Amino acid sequence: MLTRLSGRGYGFTQWHELFTPRQLVALTTFSDLVPKAIAKVQADARAAGMPDDGLGLDAGGAAATAYGEAVGVYLAFAINKMCDRGSSICGWDTSRDSIRNTFGRQAIPMVWDFAEANFIESSAGSYENAIDQGVRVVREYLPARAAGFAVQCDAQSQVISRQKVISSDPPYYDNIGYADLSDFFYVWLRKSLRPIFPDLYTTLAVPKAEELVATPYRHGGKEQAEAFFLDGMTHAMHNLATQAHPAFPVTIYYAFKQSESKDDAGTSSTGWETFLDAVLRAGFAITGTWPMRTEMGNRMIGSGTNALASSIVLVCRKRVANAATVSRREFLRELNATLPEALQGMTRGGINSPVAPVDLSQAIIGPGMAIFSQYAAVLEADGTPMRVKTALQLINRFFAEDDFDHNTQFCLHWFAAEGWASGKFGTADVLARAKGTSVGGLVDGGTVQSSGGNLRLLKWAELPRDWSPDTDARVSVWEALHQLIRALNQDGESTAGALLARMPAQADPLRALAYRLYTLCERKGWAEDARAYNELVTAWSAIEQAAGEAGMLGSQGQLEI
Incomplete structure (x- = not known):
């Protein structure tokens, strides 16, 4: 059927x-x-x-x-x-x-x-x-140098990997x-x-129940399908970690588009983080994440569609049984000591550097996760184990230099590479994964437009006039900044101040991002774009004053005695 x-x-x-x-x-x-x-x-x-x-x-x-x-x-x-x-x-x-x-x-x-x-x-x-x-x-x-063979068996229980060099391309969740x-x-x-291989062709159709993919119709719903996938993937990876030859690393390919889901607490979780978590829970320590250009641009799915450009190769070794536990502070100390040298090694040589600029933010995760995954746990201040998502945030914070949200980090690096021009969806998807977000999340966040295999940032003049931070569930610093620029240019300082008054916690990140983008535009010779950020920075005091007045008119937030 x-x-x-x-x-x-x-x-x-x-x-x-x-x-x-x-x-x-x-x-x-x-x-x-x-x-x-x-x-x-x-x-x-x-x-x-x-x-x-x-x-x-x-x-x-x-x-x-x-x-x-x-x-x-x-x-x-x-x-x-x-x-x-x-x-x-x-x-x-x-x-x-x-x-x-x-x-x-x-x-x-x-x-x-x-x-x-x-x-x-x-x-x-x-x-x-x-x-x-x-x-x-x-x-x-x-003639071949050795005879090849194929075996049909469950990855969670197979034994053919014993003492072998393993390279695996596992199922891609539900893709x-x-x-x-x-x-x-x-x-x-x-x-x-069937007469030649009766054991291979005993069933009328291919067996499907044990296939390690998250298919809701097989498991009674999305949550059950996700639980089936995560549990099965963890067991399969644990089986690989147990059987792999200790002298060689295990390489695992990850090549599906980033997508997002939300847990009960409303925290955004991406497939990339979920997959990393499954690999770590299986007992692996990650020693590298290397982007590889494995997808052909002229394939059918790559023609005019939002298709991948790269695969990510996870380089893993089995974590030692007596791995230590460290605090968040110790983990950060190791990141600060290790990542500068790792980044220098990836970028030396300019245009001929070992890692292409578009892949750098993905590759830097490797040495960062190598530190995180070597420990049995990294403990937060309250004693709970640090999540993979948090570890990625800390690694990306080092690379991004500023404590911006995931969507803003993506937009910042995309703008530095492409400006307002369109770029390939596959390249954007690689960068989005590295920044802990997804192209779908960026589109929902109102910062990008994606169609026909391309993606571009939306200019401030293209943003909606009726935008409100109160009703937007995904307010990023990037979106808020360009809405502020739109309000300043179209309606003046008072309107911009009223908008800022509705998001006071964003004031410092907004100003920091404006300075950074102005410097970037000046360095690249983008005079028109630099002027928009310069005008916002110049008018900042007046906008803050207008924000204070708007806040006082709206409500009295403090009783003055």
Whole structure:
């Protein structure tokens, strides 16, 4: 069955509905020919003098029987490639003047017109083309230095990682349901390969209940799905930490877009922090976080969409069993002693520095989290363990230099790099994760506009006139500052003062950010932008006076005797 999780709906419930009758006849015919081809290859092998022990691939055979089955496996793979370019979901790739495969991204999208491959020609999607792609691997990359193997088992209980060098690309919370998507290929492979690998194809469809993704419909709701994911991920990571070879680090890839949720206390929590927390609770110490450009810009999901540009690689080692406990003050002391040297090492060489500027704020988390994660706990003043979110805030505070909120830190660094111009969504997403926020949160916060794979900061003139800090649940210093500039330019000092009176706690951060942005604009030669911040700084005394008057008119906050 095709579930809505696969990205479809539209009345489609059976897999065969994704193919036209002509495509079904052709693919079924090719699949039915695989067993006949296996028998023919086996007979030819015996006739050529190859010995036959009667053992198939699944039994470890290495003679004529297994040889024929091996050819059958490659033929089944070729038919799977034909399915990928032989469904009614295949569109036209205008950048290559070629048919686009069904899985241009990790979902089955709806298309309203489609291109159809000719299976018996030699163009893209044909049987000849699919066979050639498989042969190319054998021709160009074999013989291999070692034999590879695949095992289907639960990451929480598997034992194949024992004393191994481990590099893992774990599930991305709720982004991709691979078990559902795998059914597209499984139903065709099972038809051809079940006689060869009976244990792999015992079920009619791919097993799904144990898949470590947060799918609400499987677990009775979002909260239950999140609990299932966090518990399972912690157990899986603990299993890796226990089995990993002690001489080598474990590398874990993280490549899904930042999203936000809120706990009962109303505290914003991002997937990045949640994932880090799961890794640490599993017994790992993080020694590095390195951005890697793993995503192609011309892939289907990257064309005109808000797609990732980078993956983050967590470099981990097992935390020692007798790890110490330290106070918040001691943790801060270590940060101040370690991060300056680490930052210098990442930035030396200017344009040829080891870490690109856009990735610097993500990479600096590595040495910071290395300090945090080496301890059994970092204790707050009240004796409670410090949360990962707080540790990230302290690390980012060092890099950001000022105690601004997450959204403001993002906007500040984005403005320094892009100004008011548009930049790539993937780059913004990497920076947002590093700053403990998300692009969605920034959009909700009214500071950025994101569409068509790009993101830009909103200028003060674009901000709404009816904005109120009393009703805005996500007031950032950046937003408040530019609303203040808007009020000053459009309505004068009195209106700006009245606005400041409604957010008195922001006065010092607002002025600090205005000074910093003025200095930045002066250094970059952005005279027009510098003037807006300079005018606010120049009028600050008058605005504060107007704020005091507005506050006195509104209510008497103190009894004077």
